[in-house]
Amino acid sequence: MxxxxxxxxxxxxxxxxxxxxxxxxxxxxxxxxxxxxxxxxxxxxxxxxxxxxxxxxxxxxxxxxxxxxxxxxxxxxxxxxxxxxxxxxxxxxxxxxxxxxxxxxxxxxxxxxxxxxxxxxxxxxxxxxxxxxxxxxxxxxxxxxxxAALGRKTASEKVASFLLMIARNIDPAYHPASSISFDLPLTRADIADFLGLTIETVSRELSRLKFDGVIRIVNKRHISLASMVQLEERCGD
Structure with a gap:
């Protein structure tokens, strides 16, 4: 065999x-x-x-x-x-x-x-x-x-859901408790366009996630997550 x-x-x-x-x-x-x-x-x-x-x-x-x-x-x-x-x-x-x-x-x-x-x-x-x-x-x-996300979620939940989608697909074998880092593939303007938000709202919600310790942002585009569990909790699902 x-x-x-x-x-x-x-x-x-x-x-x-x-x-x-x-x-x-x-x-x-x-x-x-x-x-x-x-x-x-x-x-x-x-x-x-x-x-x-x-x-x-x-x-x-x-x-x-x-x-x-x-x-x-x-x-x-x-x-x-x-x-x-x-x-x-x-x-x-x-x-x-x-x-x-x-x-x-x-x-x-x-x-x-x-x-x-x-x-x-x-x-x-x-x-x-x-x-x-x-x-x-x-x-x-x-x-x-x-x-459902674009029609019903809050701005904060939309931004968190977008980051979660990127994180999961950048590393499909991820474990929710593990850390992960990635570069945002879209500009804030493109993210705003996709989510139906303004650039200012996207920037504000990213800053809020950073302030709350859910993400770290380096050079505006590099995102680090200590754990995806925290981000999942902010998605409203």
Whole structure:
């Protein structure tokens, strides 16, 4: 049994063995043969912050970094509508194009592959379709959570919820009692835009969290949490 498992592990492409997307993302549903086929057709690359991710006939796994999703109105106004973190999947199988723009918020590492391969594999692998459905449902749940947050939470709860979302996704394996540090990927103006607040309100609520000992702020963008439990308690959930 152990020998067979070792052999299967050896058959997995080297680039895939330590990839988070294989364990917790889309590729976790693929058989070794499919994984090898996908690896041959895939390419890993990095894009710089503020680079738009064009719909160029490929799907991608996010390996690191943060992708910002925005919706532009006809008069040029823009609304941030969501984020993608590792190991999220970028793409919309079998779907028509939607007016959502994806942009690298930080430097982002991607593993990209042709859409045709994934769409063909969907016919052969029910588990792959289940993974895509679960991913879509998780994103729907996140959107509903933010609808509730933006519609009903106080300014203080909104800012705390935003920080908690970033902290959890920067380190998905976090433990609530452990410390964590990260750089805010958005400016205060972008945070205000996403949360429906003013820049002054965002700054005031960050200062309040700092004064209460929930967070430490260094150079305006670097955030440290001694424990995420304190931050969770400020979210109003």
């Amino acid at each position: 152990a020998a067979r498992q070792h052999a299967r592990q050896a058959d997995i492409p080297a680039t895939c063995r330590s990839c988070e997307a294989r364990r917790a993302g889309l590729c976790g549903a693929l058989r070794v043969r499919q994984l090898a086929e996908l690896a041959k057709a895939s390419s890993r690359h990095e894009v710089l912050a503020a680079t738009e991710l064009a719909d160029d006939g490929t799907y991608s796994n996010v390996l690191s970094g943060i992708v910002k999703l925005t919706r532009n109105l006809s008069d040029g106004r823009q609304q941030i509508v969501g984020f993608h973190f590792a190991p999220d999947f970028l793409g919309r199988p079998f779907g028509a194009k939607r007016p959502i723009r994806a942009e690298a918020l930080t430097k982002v590492a991607l593993c990209s592959f042709p859409k045709t391969i994934i769409e063909r594999m969907l016919d052969d692998s029910p588990k792959l379709g289940q993974n895509l459905l679960n991913h879509a449902l998780n994103k729907l749940d996140e959107a509903r959570d933010w609808m």
